[in-house]
Amino acid sequence: MPPAIRLLSPATINRIAAGEVIERPAAAVKELVENALDAGASRIEIILTSGGIARIEVIDNGCGIAQSQLALAIERHATSKLADEALVRISTLGFRGEALPSIAAAARLTLISRPPGQDAAARITVAGGAVGAVSPAAGADGTRAIVEDLFYATPARKKFLRTPRAEADAAERAVWRLALSAPGVAFRLVSDERVMFDVPAQAEPARVAALFGRETAAAMLPLDAWREDIRLTGLAAPASLTRATMALQSFVVNGRPVLDPQLRMSLRLAYRDVIAPGRHPIAALRLEIPEDALDVNVHPAKTELRFADAGGIRSLIMGAIGRLLERPVSLAAAPPAFPSLALRPPASTTPGTMPAPPSAAARGFAEAEFASFAPAARQITPDPTLTTHPLGAPVAQILDTYILSVAADGALVITDQHAAHERLTEERLRAEFSAGRVASQPLLVPVVVDLPPADAMRLLAQAATLARLGLEIEAFGPGAVLVRALPAALKNPDAAGLLRDLADEFAEHGTPAALEAHLDSALARLACHRSIRAGRRLTPEEMSALLRDMEATPRAGTCSHGRPTFLKLSRAELEKMFGRRGM
Ligand code: ADP
Ligand code: MG
Numbered sequence: 001m002p003p004a005i006r007l008l009s010p011a012t013i014n015r016i017a018a019g020e021v022i023e024r025p026a027a028a029v030k031e032l033v034e035n036a037l038d039a040g041a042s043r044i045e046i047i048l049t050s051g052g053i054a055r056i057e058v059i060d061n062g063c064g065i066a067q068s069q070l071a072l073a074i075e076r077h078a079t080s081k082l083a084d085e086a087l088v089r090i091s092t093l094g095f096r097g098e099a100l101p102s103i104a105a106a107a108r109l110t111l112i113s114r115p116p117g118q119d120a121a122a123r124i125t126v127a128g129g130a131v132g133a134v135s136p137a138a139g140a141d142g143t144r145a146i147v148e149d150l151f152y153a154t155p156a157r158k159k160f161l162r163t164p165r166a167e168a169d170a171a172e173r174a175v176w177r178l179a180l181s182a183p184g185v186a187f188r189l190v191s192d193e194r195v196m197f198d199v200p201a202q203a204e205p206a207r208v209a210a211l212f213g214r215e216t217a218a219a220m221l222p223l224d225a226w227r228e229d230i231r232l233t234g235l236a237a238p239a240s241l242t243r244a245t246m247a248l249q250s251f252v253v254n255g256r257p258v259l260d261p262q263l264r265m266s267l268r269l270a271y272r273d274v275i276a277p278g279r280h281p282i283a284a285l286r287l288e289i290p291e292d293a294l295d296v297n298v299h300p301a302k303t304e305l306r307f308a309d310a311g312g313i314r315s316l317i318m319g320a321i322g323r324l325l326e327r328p329v330s331l332a333a334a335p336p337a338f339p340s341l342a343l344r345p346p347a348s349t350t351p352g353t354m355p356a357p358p359s360a361a362a363r364g365f366a367e368a369e370f371a372s373f374a375p376a377a378r379q380i381t382p383d384p385t386l387t388t389h390p391l392g393a394p395v396a397q398i399l400d401t402y403i404l405s406v407a408a409d410g411a412l413v414i415t416d417q418h419a420a421h422e423r424l425t426e427e428r429l430r431a432e433f434s435a436g437r438v439a440s441q442p443l444l445v446p447v448v449v450d451l452p453p454a455d456a457m458r459l460l461a462q463a464a465t466l467a468r469l470g471l472e473i474e475a476f477g478p479g480a481v482l483v484r485a486l487p488a489a490l491k492n493p494d495a496a497g498l499l500r501d502l503a504d505e506f507a508e509h510g511t512p513a514a515l516e517a518h519l520d521s522a523l524a525r526l527a528c529h530r531s532i533r534a535g536r537r538l539t540p541e542e543m544s545a546l547l548r549d550m551e552a553t554p555r556a557g558t559c560s561h562g563r564p565t566f567l568k569l570s571r572a573e574l575e576k577m578f579g580r581r582g583m
Pocket of ligand 2: 031034035093094095097099100
């Protein structure tokens with residue numbers, strides 16, 4: 001006999017759906033806030049305990065749920081929203097009628113609701129799928145949803161929860177995205193009794209400033225572009241302002257915050273040629289797409305979309321950002337293009353003869369060729385004694401960014417001064433750190449850095465470890481951090497940029513031990529900030545010192561982001577490239 005087929009019980013069905021819809025506390029938070037937005041609330045408060053694992057409370061002042069409908073609200077596939085059953089015109093965030101029953105299957109859910117104008121509120125509690133009676137309750141206009149002991153009824157899922165800290169971060173990110181999607185709604189988020197943000201109803205640019213940080217937002221440029229009947233609006237940062245992670249990217253499609261890989265990719269492509277690998281653009285983008293050109297019913301969590309014209313949307317984003325990046329303000333920060341193929345043989349050398357001896361070749365090269373693009377290149381007189389070193393004697397600095405040097409064997413070396421210095425400082429920091437503590441330099445005037453409160457909290461939680469890295473910080477009111485000392489070798493520190501990048505790093509890796517566990521990336525981050533920038537003019541002595549340092553430093557061939565620090569063209573390679581050999 002084959003095994004019998006039977007219908008699953010509603011409780012099991014809800015548990016299965018819970019696995020898809022409520023994958024972690026952040027997902028429950030998102031669903032409850034979406035319900036509050038759909039209910040037309042103008043103010044939403046979210047209170048989390050232990051990252052939402054122990055308790056999530058979402059309070060809104062929306063339309064409420066009639067007492068007679070409370071029991072129905074937690075039934076599977078029960079919704080007040082789906083007017084168009086063809087699933088084309090979906091104007092609400094919810095429509096599947098799955099969130100409340102899924103939450104109720106995995107946790108203890110209480111709804112207390114009072115439609116405005118009613119005398120009293122009513123409440124209902126469901127625990128692990130068992131529905132209690134509806135009873136009168138005290139409550140203000142609107143709805144309060146309380147979720148307790150998430151996943152106590154689904155132990156398999158409970159095992160996959162991360163630390164309360166990591167879950168709180170994820171929930172905060174979810175609310176951050178929703179708050180960006182609805183700037184006209186006031187949001188307050190409290191996590192373990194700390195106010196993470198509290199923003200009034202405001203215009204979109206003010207909301208972006210509140211949630212991206214005021215300084216960052218001030219540098220962002222507005223964009224507004226159409227492609228057929230699709231509209232793209234929002235703000236995007238110039239190429240000179242980037243982040244260590246994708247944390248400051250928000251996409252809202254037809255009012256819905258999404259985490260869509262296609263949109264992220266389009267943004268990445270738009271910035272591809274202008275920002276360094278490993279850095280991420282900053283943008284708050286909003287797309288309005290005709291409802292029939294969009295399918296939101298791709299994923300139970302509704303965070304990914306299917307676009308009828310995905311290619312068109314990509315072109316729209318790339319085109320609009322491309323135009324924005326062409327604006328002079330961003331161009332000023334970007335170095336001009338590398339002069340094309342400067343690597344021509346010295347004019348004095350007749351084809352077919354042996355090349356001149358190295359030092360003469362070096363001099364000839366400089367004299368004959370650099371004159372023609374003098375503004376981009378600065379020639380210096382090479383010190384012949386230095387050619388014996390592997391990275392040779394510097395002969396010129398190109399674009400205030402690359403050091404050109406010639407070694408004794410005639411090899412031509414091009415060094416990226418920023419990448420090289422970054423590696424040197426990282427190695428030095430690493431050595432100092434493993435010897436105990438990175439030397440720090442107290443600031444004469446401590447610097448106050450404004451940060452989103454959650455970022456500030458993340459950094460302060462790591463203050464002790466940061467101190468071992470030479471970075472001394474203290475709390476300075478909500479959303480501000482006082483920097484008392486920076487790693488000693490840091491020359492012109494951008495304390496704010498450094499703190500933001502470190503906060504991103506912690507947010508991304510989540511655990512309290514982040515800094516220790518990700519010491520490499522923290523060191524790399526520090527190194528990047530304390531290194532000489534591309535675009536700085538170096539003296540011949542500085543160039544030579546940099547090359548000598550590199551020769552003495554381990555792993556000097558790549559920078560902390562894995563890019564090469566120098567390129568070496570041996571005499572043989574040069575001869576081959578010019579067809580003098582192997583023909
Ligand atoms: P959906 O949002 O897809 O309709 P849910 O399970 O999230 O499904 O919610 C079921 C129904 O409960 C909603 O359609 C709505 O009528 C009602 N509801 C849920 N939360 C709220 C709220 N905060 N305010 C008013 N009504 C709500
Ligand atoms: Mg819903």
